[in-house]
Amino acid sequence: MTILRAGSATDVGLVRASNQDQALVASPLFAVADGMGGHAAGEVASEVACQTLAAAFSAAQPPTSEGLVEAAQEANRAVFDRAQANPEMHGMGTTLVAVALIGDDGHDALAVAHVGDSRVYLVREGQMSQVTSDHSLVAELVAEGQIAAEDAERHPQRHVLSRALGVYPDVDVDLTVVEPCDGDRFLLCSDGLSREVTDDRIASVLRRLADPGEAAQELVDEAKAKGGADNITVVIVDVINGRAAEEKPPGAAGAGAGGAIAQVAPLSDVAKPDISVDATRAVPVLAGGEPKAAREPRQRLLTVRSVAFVIALLAVAAITVGGIDWYARSSYYVGLSGNNLTIYQGRPGGVLWIKPTVAVRTGVTTNQVESRHLGELTAGKTEDSLASARQYVANLQTEERNARAANSAALSPAPRTGASIP
Ligand code: MG
Numbered sequence: 001m002t003i004l005r006a007g008s009a010t011d012v013g014l015v016r017a018s019n020q021d022q023a024l025v026a027s028p029l030f031a032v033a034d035g036m037g038g039h040a041a042g043e044v045a046s047e048v049a050c051q052t053l054a055a056a057f058s059a060a061q062p063p064t065s066e067g068l069v070e071a072a073q074e075a076n077r078a079v080f081d082r083a084q085a086n087p088e089m090h091g092m093g094t095t096l097v098a099v100a101l102i103g104d105d106g107h108d109a110l111a112v113a114h115v116g117d118s119r120v121y122l123v124r125e126g127q128m129s130q131v132t133s134d135h136s137l138v139a140e141l142v143a144e145g146q147i148a149a150e151d152a153e154r155h156p157q158r159h160v161l162s163r164a165l166g167v168y169p170d171v172d173v174d175l176t177v178v179e180p181c182d183g184d185r186f187l188l189c190s191d192g193l194s195r196e197v198t199d200d201r202i203a204s205v206l207r208r209l210a211d212p213g214e215a216a217q218e219l220v221d222e223a224k225a226k227g228g229a230d231n232i233t234v235v236i237v238d239v240i241n242g243r244a245a246e247e248k249p250p251g252a253a254g255a256g257a258g259g260a261i262a263q264v265a266p267l268s269d270v271a272k273p274d275i276s277v278d279a280t281r282a283v284p285v286l287a288g289g290e291p292k293a294a295r296e297p298r299q300r301l302l303t304v305r306s307v308a309f310v311i312a313l314l315a316v317a318a319i320t321v322g323g324i325d326w327y328a329r330s331s332y333y334v335g336l337s338g339n340n341l342t343i344y345q346g347r348p349g350g351v352l353w354i355k356p357t358v359a360v361r362t363g364v365t366t367n368q369v370e371s372r373h374l375g376e377l378t379a380g381k382t383e384d385s386l387a388s389a390r391q392y393v394a395n396l397q398t399e400e401r402n403a404r405a406a407n408s409a410a411l412s413p414a415p416r417t418g419a420s421i422p
Contacts (some may be wrong), residue, residue, distance in 0.1 A: 001241075002101055002108035002180050006030055007213025008235040009220040013192055014228035016353060017317055021190045021233035022046035022094075026054050028063065028101035030237050034118050034190040036164070036355055037083075037092030038325025039318070045079050045094040045166050052078040053098060065111035065177055068100045072113045072165070072173045079166025091329065091345070091357060093164035097132060097188050099237055102177075110186065110239075112176040116164050119194050121187040121202070122178065128203035131176055131186075135163035137337060146338060153195070156379060157335060159350040160358075167357065184239040185212075189219070192230035196223040212236035230353075328354035332389040333380040339366045341377065341396075343389045348380030359386060362393050369396040370403060 004027055012019040020035035020042030033049045035042030056071035057063065075096065083089045095116025102111050112120050117134040133139060137160040138152040152158060165171060178184075185206055193202070202219060209215035216234040223232040328351035333344055341364040346356030366374060373381075373396060383389040 002110075002239060003241050004028060004101060005212060005238045005240050006236060007211065007216045008233075009213070009216035010233040011220045011224060011228070011231070013231050014224055016231055017321065018043060019231045020046055020353065021192070021231040022050045023188075023233050023235050024050040024054055024098075025235060026058075029054060029057050029068075029098065030100070030186075030188060030235050031096060031098040032118050032188040032190055032233050032235055033094045033096045033165070034116065034192075034231070034233070035092065035094040036353060037089060038321050038328070038354060039088045040321070041083070041086075041089040041092035042094070042353060044082065044089060045092040048079050048082055049075040049094045049096055049165050053096070057098075057100060063100060063102045065100075065102055065109075065113075065175055068098060068102070068111045068113045069173045069175050072096055072098060072115065073171060076115070076165045076171040076173075077169065080169050083166060091167070093161075093166040093357075095161070095190070096165050099186050099188060108180060110178045110180050110184075112178060112186075113173050115171055115173055116161055118188070118190050121189075121199075121206075123185040123187070123203060123206050124181060124183070126207060128199065128206065130199075131178065132174065135174075136161050141338065144338060156349045157356070159355040160344070161355060162358075180239045182239060182241040186237040186239075187219075188235040188237070190231060190233040192228070192232035193219055193223050193234055195230065196226040196228070196232070206236070212238050324352060325354060327351060331382055331384060332359060332386050333382040334362075334377060334389050334392055335380040336366065336374075336377050337361070341365070341369070341393055343386065343393070344380070345386075348382065360390070362390075364393055364397060368400055370400050 006025050006027060008023045008025050010019060010021055010023050018040065022033045022035065024031035024033075031050055031053055033046035035044070035046030035049075037045055052075040053071045056074040057068055060067035060070065079092065079094060083092050095118040097112070097114040097118045097120050099120060100111050100113075102109050112131050114120065114132045115135060117136045117139070119134070120131040121128055122131050133143075136158070138147065138155045138158045140162055141147045141155075142149050142152050147155060163171065187202070187206060197219065201222065205215055205218050205222065209218055216236050219234045220232045328346055331347060333346070333348050333356070335342055335344055335348065337358075341362045342358055343360040343362060344356040345359045346354060348356070350356055366377070369377070381392060383392055
């Protein structure tokens, strides 16, 4: 029987106006979601995703890896439907990483599901490895060998996600199943941690602090100390299996019973699981570990004046956010996804929390445009509308075809005239 212990921490960071991340600690289910979208849509997206995930996973018995994937897909549909029903939330989305304890004929396993660039790490025997692969444009370019890993963090399109929850009616969810060892420590985090704090530093904190809540807060504090440019959310899940809480930190060398590196198996290799946990006891708790209802007594202490002040502040913030949102989404640009010309909605590189989204995959490659345009395509060629972006791509093709035809004509032998010079 696998026993889990968890802790979490979240923070708005030092730059963003609101926290659009969401943490879910509802043993045996844990998740982190990183929302995107203006008008508070990002907060709605991540919260709807976590709540739907928890309800769907809890309702499907017994808890299985397939059930976790289906719960994530249900969460995707819930976010998508909410966006469709509310025009001001159009285009919102969220990342999602989820870890759940599943049973397998009395043989427990931990299922890891993910979409987007939030991450899951595993510390075993003192060694930390990344369980998930980012669903982002730069991660795909690195995987294809088109850019070096060290250039990814400086790439102008590093914020562009290749997959997110809630953007389309259906989504592919990646699944990894890990055989747990006593002492394993799982870290779920938003990119506000992984962009600010190096893997070595994260691993050091996870090895040093035994209490998962304390370790989570320390990681959030480190991300803020490094600049806190984004919302930061951390959930730590320890496999303790009967060890006393005051013992060596989970994940530390010697803490586990087994010495093998995590056996990560695709879903098809995992036998049908059995019920070994009581998922119906799961009670979703929002980031920070405090249930929403517990906050109400404090809110009643607010005076009328302070409420009015907060409302005025929120109104100003809403107007500001609305303006930024309009600016960020009011244009399109033509950029490169590998060798393919792709039309994105948004601004190259994104604006604050608003990341560009893929509008059209044109099917046109860099071989079909004049090489002198590759510089502006790499940086992103901005156009006022989708129609003008399409026209720009069409013009590039026409130009390249005309140039090719002119070259062919120039290379053809001139017709004989019959005249000769004596
Ligand atoms: Mg983020």
